[in-house]
Amino acid sequence: MRRDHWIALVVGALILQGVLTPAYLAYRLPPYSEARRQGKAFAATVGKLEEVRRNLGEQRSIGYLCEGRIDPARPDQMLARYYFAQSWLAPTLVGPELDRELSLAYFVNSANLTRSLDTLRLRIIHSVAPNLALVTGRER
Secondary structure: OOOOHHHHHHHHHHHHHHHHHHHHHHHOOOOOOHHHHHHHHHHHHHHHHHHHHOOOOOOOOEEEEEEOOOOOOOOOOHHHHHHHHHOOOOOOOEEEEOOOEEEEEEOOOOOHHHHHHHOOOOOOEEEEEEEEEEEEEOOO
């Protein structure tokens, strides 16, 4: 091949890459409206956890309650919510035990929260949302 053919081939490949890359990204990335919705949901969760942090007072550690058992070997949405709460409420330690004075109850479904509180004989100290509350098992 002649040199000008190679140049045309390289230029054509660069043009094709310039057209295909944005098309591929548009295909792979969520639509703007979906990304915006996820951003609003994240901001709402952060706001709720900020409210929890303000209501912790001098607590150095709190327990954590959710739909199931927290298992680091099985990454899922429950584990992600647990780690998110741990990082956002730092320096307060959040542990999966319920033997602390306060515990954070963080559920996907508010009906599950109510059922768990009744079963475990816990009461709400501060409700942040229908599915998120600070709870205790101690008497008033």
